[in-house]
Amino acid sequence: xxxxxxxxxxxxxxxxxxxxxxxxxxxxxxxxxxxxxxxxxxxxxxxxxxxxxxxxxxxxxxxxxxxxxxxxxxxxxxxxxxxxxxxxxxxxxxxxxxxxxxxxxxxxxxxxxxxxxxx
Amino acid sequence: xxxxxxxxxxxxxxxxxxxxxxxxxxxxxxxxxxxxxxxxxxxxxxxxxxxxxxxxxxxxxxxxxxxxxxxxxxxxxxxxxxxxxxxxxxxxxxxxxxxxxxxxxxxxxxxxxxxxxxx
DNA sequence: CCGTATCCGATCCGATACTG
DNA sequence: CAGTATCGGATCGGATACGG
Numbered sequence: 507x508x509x510x511x512x513x514x515x516x517x518x519x520x521x522x523x524x525x526x527x528x529x530x531x532x533x534x535x536x537x538x539x540x541x542x543x544x545x546x547x548x549x550x551x552x553x554x555x556x557x558x559x560x561x562x563x564x565x566x567x568x569x570x571x572x573x574x575x576x577x578x579x580x581x582x583x584x585x586x587x588x589x590x591x592x593x594x595x596x597x598x599x600x601x602x603x604x605x606x607x608x609x610x611x612x613x614x615x616x617x618x619x620x621x622x623x624x625x
Numbered sequence: 626x627x628x629x630x631x632x633x634x635x636x637x638x639x640x641x642x643x644x645x646x647x648x649x650x651x652x653x654x655x656x657x658x659x660x661x662x663x664x665x666x667x668x669x670x671x672x673x674x675x676x677x678x679x680x681x682x683x684x685x686x687x688x689x690x691x692x693x694x695x696x697x698x699x700x701x702x703x704x705x706x707x708x709x710x711x712x713x714x715x716x717x718x719x720x721x722x723x724x725x726x727x728x729x730x731x732x733x734x735x736x737x738x739x740x741x742x743x744x
Numbered sequence: 745c746c747g748t749a750t751c752c753g754a755t756c757c758g759a760t761a762c763t764g
Numbered sequence: 765c766a767g768t769a770t771c772g773g774a775t776c777g778g779a780t781a782c783g784g
Contacts, residue, residue, distance in 0.1 A: 514670040516721050555767080602635050604712055605639040616631070663745065
């Protein structure tokens with residue numbers, strides 16, 4: 507969650523911002539616009555509530571996503587990408603392609619639909 | 626080093642391929658062509674021999690880089706990006722930009738030269 | 745110059761139970 | 765529905781020493 511005082515390389519900083527198992531997937535899930543906490547929770551296979559919340563908090567802290575809270579009951583919250591989040595998304599989309607390339611190359615295609623999107 | 630049998634998402638697979646503190650930096654260092662082991666070692670601030678070798682082995686195993694070994698003494702080895710490595714580089718370049726944006730935004734500019742390249 | 749091996753603290757992340 | 769707290773095993777990565 508905390509960055510260092512200084513870095514010798516921008517990539518080291520970015521690594522500290524998006525490291526971990528879930529952040530790229532969360533950003534990718536926000537590619538089509540706003541999502542509630544539970545939409546994210548249900549659309550990301552295998553993530554726990556704890557991890558999702560923790561990662562959302564960090565992504566917000568680093569300015570890749572933002573959220574809007576509506577008072578009332580039940581509580582309603584919407585998460586969405588910021589400008590920098592969109593920029594990160596453009597890198598993540600390339601990585602998605604690389605993943606699909608690898609899967610095709612190695613016969614791991616069973617999980618892909620015709621567009622290579624799996625959620 | 627080992628991937629799972631199957632993944633529910635291409636990004637999860639890519640994460641397993643490039644996770645860790647050093648891989649994106651190593652790929653970025655290879656952006657201008659071939660490098661020897663010691664060129665990489667000297668150009669990447671703070672990396673140990675152990676980590677560099679370990680990460681190079683994994684990157685090769687996953688097909689993002691390749692190497693050419695010349696017999697003779699002293700030993701000479703050259704590492705370079707494959708096609709998929711170049712594709713990953715295009716994503717990494719975007720992340721580099723994001724890192725520079727963040728540094729500029731947060732007054733961490735002291736390490737950047739006029740092009741934002743620090744090695 | 746290039747590559748290998750081991751030890752060990754730090755961190756990550758899943759499971760689980762609980763609150764507003 | 766959204767968010768918090770704690771515990772413990774697995775993994776990561778730095779230090780260090782050795783080998784082709």
